[in-house]
Amino acid sequence: MLFIVMTKMIKIDGWRCERCSHEWTPRNKQEKPKVCPKCKSPYWDTPKKVVTEKE
Ligand SMILES: [Zn+2]
Numbered sequence: 001m002l003f004i005v006m007t008k009m010i011k012i013d014g015w016r017c018e019r020c021s022h023e024w025t026p027r028n029k030q031e032k033p034k035v036c037p038k039c040k041s042p043y044w045d046t047p048k049k050v051v052t053e054k055e
Contacts, residue, residue, distance in 0.1 A: 017044040 014025040022038040036044035
């Protein structure tokens with residue numbers, strides 16, 4: 001349970017990109033960033049395993 005709380009605190013204090021591992025602290029912590037400020041990926045919070053394939 002402690003681990004979950006700590007993870008949540010880290011999330012609140014800042015964000016981490018799943019794509020380039022970039023970590024940053026947004027000005028507005030209540031609003032989720034749309035893109036990673038470094039790699040500009042809109043899927044920065046989505047792990048790579050989620051892949052949408054088009055037919
Ligand atoms: Zn990134």
